[in-house]
Amino acid sequence: MKKKELNNQAAAPSCQIKTTIGGQALIEGLMMIGPDKKAMAVRKPDGSIYLEELPMTRWTGLANLLFIRGSVRLFRQLVTGTRALLRSAELLDEASEPVTPATPVAMAGTLAGAAEGAAVVETADQSAPAAKRKRRTFKEWREVIDQKIDHFLTHHSEVMLYLSAIGGILFSVVLFILLPNLLAGGVSQWVGIGDATDRASAILKNLIEGAIRIVIFVGYLVLASRMGEIQRVWMYHGAEHKTIACYEAQMPLTVDNVRQFSRFHPRCGTSFMFIVILVSIVVFSLVGWWNPWINLLIRFMLVPFVAGIAYEIIRLAGRFNNPVTRAVSVPGLWLQRLTTAEPNDSMLEVAIAAMEAVIPEESGRDKW
Numbered sequence: 001m002k003k004k005e006l007n008n009q010a011a012a013p014s015c016q017i018k019t020t021i022g023g024q025a026l027i028e029g030l031m032m033i034g035p036d037k038k039a040m041a042v043r044k045p046d047g048s049i050y051l052e053e054l055p056m057t058r059w060t061g062l063a064n065l066l067f068i069r070g071s072v073r074l075f076r077q078l079v080t081g082t083r084a085l086l087r088s089a090e091l092l093d094e095a096s097e098p099v100t101p102a103t104p105v106a107m108a109g110t111l112a113g114a115a116e117g118a119a120v121v122e123t124a125d126q127s128a129p130a131a132k133r134k135r136r137t138f139k140e141w142r143e144v145i146d147q148k149i150d151h152f153l154t155h156h157s158e159v160m161l162y163l164s165a166i167g168g169i170l171f172s173v174v175l176f177i178l179l180p181n182l183l184a185g186g187v188s189q190w191v192g193i194g195d196a197t198d199r200a201s202a203i204l205k206n207l208i209e210g211a212i213r214i215v216i217f218v219g220y221l222v223l224a225s226r227m228g229e230i231q232r233v234w235m236y237h238g239a240e241h242k243t244i245a246c247y248e249a250q251m252p253l254t255v256d257n258v259r260q261f262s263r264f265h266p267r268c269g270t271s272f273m274f275i276v277i278l279v280s281i282v283v284f285s286l287v288g289w290w291n292p293w294i295n296l297l298i299r300f301m302l303v304p305f306v307a308g309i310a311y312e313i314i315r316l317a318g319r320f321n322n323p324v325t326r327a328v329s330v331p332g333l334w335l336q337r338l339t340t341a342e343p344n345d346s347m348l349e350v351a352i353a354a355m356e357a358v359i360p361e362e363s364g365r366d367k368w
Contacts, residue, residue, distance in 0.1 A: 243258050
């Protein structure tokens with residue numbers, strides 16, 4: 001942590017309350033989620049702040065069951081986050097490239113022109129000998145398929161959101177759960193660790209797997225933090241933390257007040273991801289070590305359970321303040337050096353706008 005930031009953090013008032021309000025950085029904006037409202041604020045190219053209230057997700061059924069609610073809420077939140085991320089990109093595209101709405105006459109003309117072109121092509125094909133008919137190239141077939149996919153996704157946006165969420169989860173599972181297991185198996189054979197049926201060997205192999213998982217996860221964050229496009233997202237992430245910390249200190253949400261707080265926050269999604277890794281080491285050690293395919297299947301099936309346990313640990317760590325809970329928060333705080341950056345005043349204004357839109361009217365409704 002830089003010296004300047006340490007000074008600012010020392011000067012900032014301590015936390016008076018712990019709120020359940022959380023957020024997610026978007027493209028040039030933030031989404032904040034409170035107990036009753038959800039809103040996103042985006043800085044448009046003209047300098048104005050666009051604020052939009054989003055549909056609120058109500059947690060019912062499995063989303064309230066202990067050790068199950070974590071994975072259910074994670075998936076739903078991933079869908080919500082993807083929707084907000086696409087919406088923020090859409091707002092910026094609309095502002096930078098204005099599109100004139102199509103009138104019914106214009107649409108009719110377009111459809112008529114397309115029908116006429118299709119009729120001409122069809123007539124030409126029928127009049128030509130079968131051997132000389134023009135066949136579509138691979139590029140043309142690919143364009144047709146792409147158009148059909150775009151048309152389907154445009155009219156089934158919810159399907160696209162759920163497919164994106166499922167794809168994101170599968171990517172994470174493969175990269176951070178399955179790949180480390182395969183690499184650990186190779187390393188174990190290379191160093192000559194004992195038979196898989198031996199308990200001590202199984203635990204050692206799982207520890208190697210956990211170490212590889214941590215290296216891959218940290219490496220992934222390091223590479224992502226070096227991407228120029230991600231830097232501004234990390235800055236908005238830092239603005240989110242500062243704003244929430246200012247609110248928890250019960251200070252007025254002004255740029256001057258928010259600026260003095262640290263960009264690191266103990267109840268962050270980064271902490272959750274690291275807790276998932278630690279929990280996976282323990283859980284996978286308990287189920288032993290088998291052949292590669294059984295190992296992969298067991299780990300894939302246990303991912304929701306691991307996420308559920310990690311969620312409950314984060315909930316407890318956020319509720320209590322003692323040496324154990326502070327120790328649980330330390331790895332996540334360290335990783336936030338990679339996933340957050342110091343925001344500018346313009347970003348703080350956006351974060352404040354999103355935060356103010358979700359603060360509950362009833363005092364204490366957002367108590368952690």
